[in-house]
Amino acid sequence: MTKTLTAALSCATALTCLPLAVAAGGIERTTQSSQILYETGNHLEFALGFANPQLSGTDVLGTSIDDVADGYYLPSFAVKFDVSDKVALALTYDRPFGADIAYGDASALLGGTFATASTNSLTALAKYQFNQNFSAFAGLRGVQAEGQVGLSGAAYGGVNGYAVDLESDTGFGYVIGAAYEVPDIALRVALTYNSKVDLTMATSETIDVAGVGTVPFLGGTSDTEVTLPESLTLDFQTGVAQNTLLFGSIRHVKHSQFRLDPENFVGATGGGLIDLEDSTTYRLGVGHRFSDAFAASISIAYEAESDDDLVSPLAPSNGFKQIALGGSYSFNEKTTLSAGVSYTRVGNARPETGTPDTARAEFEDNGVFGIGMKLAYKF
Numbered sequence: 001m002t003k004t005l006t007a008a009l010s011c012a013t014a015l016t017c018l019p020l021a022v023a024a025g026g027i028e029r030t031t032q033s034s035q036i037l038y039e040t041g042n043h044l045e046f047a048l049g050f051a052n053p054q055l056s057g058t059d060v061l062g063t064s065i066d067d068v069a070d071g072y073y074l075p076s077f078a079v080k081f082d083v084s085d086k087v088a089l090a091l092t093y094d095r096p097f098g099a100d101i102a103y104g105d106a107s108a109l110l111g112g113t114f115a116t117a118s119t120n121s122l123t124a125l126a127k128y129q130f131n132q133n134f135s136a137f138a139g140l141r142g143v144q145a146e147g148q149v150g151l152s153g154a155a156y157g158g159v160n161g162y163a164v165d166l167e168s169d170t171g172f173g174y175v176i177g178a179a180y181e182v183p184d185i186a187l188r189v190a191l192t193y194n195s196k197v198d199l200t201m202a203t204s205e206t207i208d209v210a211g212v213g214t215v216p217f218l219g220g221t222s223d224t225e226v227t228l229p230e231s232l233t234l235d236f237q238t239g240v241a242q243n244t245l246l247f248g249s250i251r252h253v254k255h256s257q258f259r260l261d262p263e264n265f266v267g268a269t270g271g272g273l274i275d276l277e278d279s280t281t282y283r284l285g286v287g288h289r290f291s292d293a294f295a296a297s298i299s300i301a302y303e304a305e306s307d308d309d310l311v312s313p314l315a316p317s318n319g320f321k322q323i324a325l326g327g328s329y330s331f332n333e334k335t336t337l338s339a340g341v342s343y344t345r346v347g348n349a350r351p352e353t354g355t356p357d358t359a360r361a362e363f364e365d366n367g368v369f370g371i372g373m374k375l376a377y378k379f
Helices: 003-014 154-159 263-269
Strands: 043-054 057-059 072-082 087-094 098-102 114-129 134-150 162-182 187-194 197-209 213-228 231-241 244-253 279-289 294-303 320-330 335-346 350-353 361-363 366-378
Touching: 134 197, 134 213, 154 263, 154 350, 162 213, 197 263, 213 263, 244 294
Parallel strands: none
Antiparallel strands: 043 072, 043 366, 057 361, 072 087, 087 114, 098 114, 114 134, 134 162, 162 187, 162 197, 187 231, 197 213, 231 244, 244 279, 279 294, 294 320, 320 335, 335 366, 350 361
């Protein structure tokens, strides 16, 4: 078994065109993978993923809460060049974090609450191959982010009608990693660290006052420090039989670093808008090359539910279980089209507000359907 097997299966097994579970661990939508550096030869790829979450529940007054999560697209691209036998460079674009949550007006407790957030990330990477077994890589990442949050409903008491607008800002972080390979058996184990990214976002806070309208909330404007979380990922793959590859990953994300603490809101309430827990996601799959042109894979993923199922209404899920199917077809030695589908069952959760935390609703039996496609070209 050689790198030829790895190349034939890479698109089918990695499933990089698929989105993660909705708000996996909180706000993450992609894994910010650096494994493009291990594609054979010069490589260009374009991918598009789509996730369609279904998150619904019932508030504690018995009112049904229809689907609060909007579907979202995840475009991405990556290009990798071999500068020499030992040096490779890559450039990648993706949208690693995001939120699209909106509660309808039916619930008297949470109706009108919403959160939208978007990010764009560009990463420059370099790899050095010490020998056929060991390599190391590093890079710089720039991330642009913006967002809006609104709190509405009786569950929010005195801040019912509060809204915050976080203007666009760009921050920078870094990537560092290393890999061990045994090409004869298609073995590769790679460890990747993505640093946190700090942002300073110009902030406008308002509140909707009955009979008056929308007015500035206390001071109205300020700057908010926001940290996009760091992560550590262990990727592995190995040939286990003729034309068959076992692959998987363990990924830990420090979502607790992501805080949204607008100055005036914290001054009025003593707390921030979002409080998330760290997450660890496990993935395991197998891929098989059925012919020189066609390969396929199946994988499962798991993120444990927290013992405390009280969650932010802006991220109403708690762990997940996922199954994904992927396939790739090589039209010739240069061009490969890949596609994948996934279904994610998200854990039950109880959105809460107040101090102490008080459950306001219950979300059960929810899931996410994902689909993605990727076109890769060797040049």
